[in-house]
Amino acid sequence: xxxxxxxxxxxxxxxxxxxxxxxxxxxxPSRGAIPGRARSExxxxxxxxxxxxxxxxxxxxxxxxxxxxxxxxxxxxxxxSLLPNHWSLQAYHDVWTKYDFARYIENSAxxxxxxxxxxxxxxxxxxxxxxxxxxxxxxxxxxxVLATLMVPDQLRLVPVYEMLVKWHLINTYTGYVLxxxxxxxxxxxxxxxxxxxxxxLEEAAKxxxxxxxxxxxxxxxxxxxxxxxxxxxxxxxxxxxxFFWASLLLQTPDHYTVQLGLAQFVFQYHTEWPKLMAxxxxxxxxxxxxxxxxxxxxxxxxxxxxxKG
Amino acid sequence: MSAEAYRVRGGRxxxxxxxxxxxxxxxxxxAVFGVFFLFPIGYAIYISRYxxxxxxxxxSVGWHNYGWVLHDPIFWRSMRNIGEYTAWVVPAQMALGLFxxxxxxxxxxxxxxxRSAFYFPSIASSAAITTIAIFILNADGLLNKALSLVGYxxxxxxxxxxxxxxxxxxxxxxxxxxxxxxxFYLASLQAIPNDVYEAxxxxxxxxxxxxxxxxxxLLKPGHFFVAVVSILGAVKLYDQAFIxxxxxxGPDYATLTPVLLLVQEAVQNIRFGYAAAxxxxxLAFMVVLTxxxxxxxxxxxxx
Numbered sequence: 001x002x003x004x005x006x007x008x009x010x011x012x013x014x015x016x017x018x019x020x021x022x023x024x025x026x027x028x029p030s031r032g033a034i035p036g037r038a039r040s041e042x043x044x045x046x047x048x049x050x051x052x053x054x055x056x057x058x059x060x061x062x063x064x065x066x067x068x069x070x071x072x073x074x075x076x077x078x079x080x081s082l083l084p085n086h087w088s089l090q091a092y093h094d095v096w097t098k099y100d101f102a103r104y105i106e107n108s109a110x111x112x113x114x115x116x117x118x119x120x121x122x123x124x125x126x127x128x129x130x131x132x133x134x135x136x137x138x139x140x141x142x143x144x145v146l147a148t149l150m151v152p153d154q155l156r157l158v159p160v161y162e163m164l165v166k167w168h169l170i171n172t173y174t175g176y177v178l179x180x181x182x183x184x185x186x187x188x189x190x191x192x193x194x195x196x197x198x199x200x201l202e203e204a205a206k207x208x209x210x211x212x213x214x215x216x217x218x219x220x221x222x223x224x225x226x227x228x229x230x231x232x233x234x235x236x237x238x239x240x241x242x243f244f245w246a247s248l249l250l251q252t253p254d255h256y257t258v259q260l261g262l263a264q265f266v267f268q269y270h271t272e273w274p275k276l277m278a279x280x281x282x283x284x285x286x287x288x289x290x291x292x293x294x295x296x297x298x299x300x301x302x303x304x305x306x307x308k309g
Numbered sequence: 310m311s312a313e314a315y316r317v318r319g320g321r322x323x324x325x326x327x328x329x330x331x332x333x334x335x336x337x338x339x340a341v342f343g344v345f346f347l348f349p350i351g352y353a354i355y356i357s358r359y360x361x362x363x364x365x366x367x368x369s370v371g372w373h374n375y376g377w378v379l380h381d382p383i384f385w386r387s388m389r390n391i392g393e394y395t396a397w398v399v400p401a402q403m404a405l406g407l408f409x410x411x412x413x414x415x416x417x418x419x420x421x422x423x424r425s426a427f428y429f430p431s432i433a434s435s436a437a438i439t440t441i442a443i444f445i446l447n448a449d450g451l452l453n454k455a456l457s458l459v460g461y462x463x464x465x466x467x468x469x470x471x472x473x474x475x476x477x478x479x480x481x482x483x484x485x486x487x488x489x490x491x492x493f494y495l496a497s498l499q500a501i502p503n504d505v506y507e508a509x510x511x512x513x514x515x516x517x518x519x520x521x522x523x524x525x526x527l528l529k530p531g532h533f534f535v536a537v538v539s540i541l542g543a544v545k546l547y548d549q550a551f552i553x554x555x556x557x558x559g560p561d562y563a564t565l566t567p568v569l570l571l572v573q574e575a576v577q578n579i580r581f582g583y584a585a586a587x588x589x590x591x592l593a594f595m596v597v598l599t600x601x602x603x604x605x606x607x608x609x610x611x612x
Contacts, residue, residue, distance in 0.1 A: 048415045052423040059430055065451055066441050080454050126338040135331035148346040154568050155592045158575050158585040159349035183338050212330040241434035243548040259436040263552050266440050273444055280437040291432050
C-alpha cells in the first residue's frame with residue numbers, strides 16, 4: 001500500500017498539472033468490467049445526480065433570491081414571492097446614480113487592472129529569471145520568495161500600516177497597490193510554467209542574436225498563455241474582492257472600492273433590501289462574467305494557490 | 310547539448326551578463342518582498358517593545374506589551390470566539406468539501422457543470438456574500454420564513470443574537486468556501502490510481518466499504534492539507550465579522566475576532582506597540598497549531 005501513497009503534503013503535482021491544463025475530467029474510479037455491477041451502477045448514478053441537484057439548488061437559492069429582490073420595490077419585499085410582481089430597475093438606478101456606485105466601480109476596476117498588469121509584468125520577468133537564467137543565490141532568493149507566503153497579514157498589518165502613515169501613503173491608490181502586490185503565488189506559477197517549456201526555442205532565439213529581454217518577450221511570454229491567464233484571474237479576483245486591506249488603507253468615500261462602498265451601504269441603509277441586493281449584484285457581476293469566460297483558469301489559480309500551503 | 314555549446318562560446322563574460330540580467334529581472338519582486346514582507350517581520354517585533362502612537366515611539370516598555378495583551382480579558386474573549394468559530398467551520402468545510410468532491414468525481418454527465426456550480430459561491434466577494442446573508446438571515450428573512458413552514462416559528466435575528474452570531478458566520482463561510490475545499494480534495498482523489506479500486510472490487514468490497522476502507526485513508530495527505538488551509542483561514546476571520554457588526558465586534562463582543570481586535574487597536578486607537586505584540590502572539594499561535602497538526606497526522610501515519 002505504501003507504494004501508492006502520494007508522497008507529499010497537499011494535492012500532488014500531477015493532479016495540479018491536470019487542473020492547470022483544464023483536464024479535470026480524466027480520473028475517477030473506473031469500473032464496469034466487473035459483471036453484475038450494472039444495477040448498483042445505475043442506483044449510484046441516480047443518487048449522485050439527486051445529491052448534486054440538491055446541493056446546487058441550496059447553493060443557488062440565495063443568489064436567485066438576491067437577484068429577484070433587487071428587481072422588486074421595497075414594499076413588495078415583505079411578501080415572499082419568488083418573482084417580483086412589478087419588475088423594477090429602480091434600485092439599480094438609485095444605487096448607480098444616487099449612491100456613488102459608479103465611482104466605486106471605477107475605483108475597483110482601476111485598482112484591479114493596475115494590480116493585475118503590474119503583477120503580470122513583474123511576476124513574468126521574475127518567473128522567467130528564476131526558471132531559466134543562472135545567477136548565484138538564485139535558489140536562496142526563490143526560497144525567500146516562497147517563504148513570504150508564510151507571513152500572515154495580521155503580523156504585517158501593524159508595521160506596514162505604520163510605514164505607510166510615515167510615508168503619507170495611507171488613503172492613496174499608490175499605497176494600496178504596493179501592499180496588494182503579493183506576487184509570490186503568481187511568481188511561483190509563472191516559474192513552474194516556464195520550466196515546462198522546451199529549451200530549444202530559446203536556444204534558437206539566442207543563436208539568432210536575441211537578447212534576454214527579447215527572448216523573454218518574443219518567445220517565452222507568448223508561449224505562457226495558460227499561466228498568464230491563471231495569474232490574471234487570480235490577481236484580478238484577489239484585488240476586486242479584497243476587503244481587508246481596502247478597509248484599512250482606503251479611508252474616504254472618494255477612494256472606496258465597490259466592496260467598501262457596499263459595506264458602508266449596509267451600515268447606513270439597513271433595511272433598504274432592493275437597493276442592498278442591487279448593490280451586491282453589482283459587486284459580484286464583473287467576477288461572474290470573468291468566471292464564465294475563464295472557468296478552467298480559475299481552477300488552475302486555486303490549485304496553484306493551494307500548492308503554496 | 311546546444312546550451313553547453315552556446316555557453317562555452319559565450320565564455321565567462323556571457324555568464325556574468327546572464328547573472329546581471331537575472332538579478333535585474335528579479336529586482337522588483339525582491340524589493341517588494343524585502344520592504345513589505347521581510348522587513349515588517351523584524352519591525353513588528355521592534356515596534357512591539359515600545360509604547361508607539363501617532364507620533365512614533367513614546368518610550369520603551371520592554372516586553373510589557375505582551376504581558377498586557379495576555380492579561381487582557383477582551384483579547385481572550387476574541388480568542389474564545391475564534392476557537393468556537395474554528396470548531397464549527399473546519400469540520401463543516403472538510404465534510405462538505407469531501408462530499409462534493411466525491412460526488413463530482415463520479416463518471417457522470419454534466420459533472421463539469423456541477424463542479425462549477427459548487428465552486429460558484431467561492432468567487433463572490435466576502436462583502437457581497439455577507440450582505441446577502443444579512444438579508445436572508447434577518448429576523449423577517451427568508452430563512453426564518455422557511456423555518457416557520459416546518460413549524461419553528463421564531464424571528465431570530467441570526468447575526469444579532471449573542472449565542473447564534475458566531476455559528477451563523479461559520480455556516481455562511483462553510484457555504485462559500487467548501488467549493489475551494491472540494492477542488493483540493495478533487496486533486497487528491499484523482500491522484501489515487503485506478504488499480505486500487507480494481508483490487509478492492511475484485512476483493513468484493515462494495516462502494517461504501519471501498520470508500521471508508523480504501524479511499525478515505527488514502528486521502529490522508531489531502532485531509533492534512535485541507536485541514537491546514539481551513540484552520541489557517543479560520544483564524545484570520547475578519548471581513549464577515551466586521552460587516553455583520555459594523556466593525557464593533559458586537560453584540561456584546563460575540564463577533565469580536567482577534568484580527569478585528571488587532572485592527573481596532575492599530576487603526577482606531579493607534580496603539581501600534583500593543584497591536585504589534587498581539588500580531589506576534591497570533592503568529593505564534595498559528596505556528597503552534599500547524600506544528601500540532603503535523604505531529605497529529607505524522608503520528609497516525611506511524612501507527
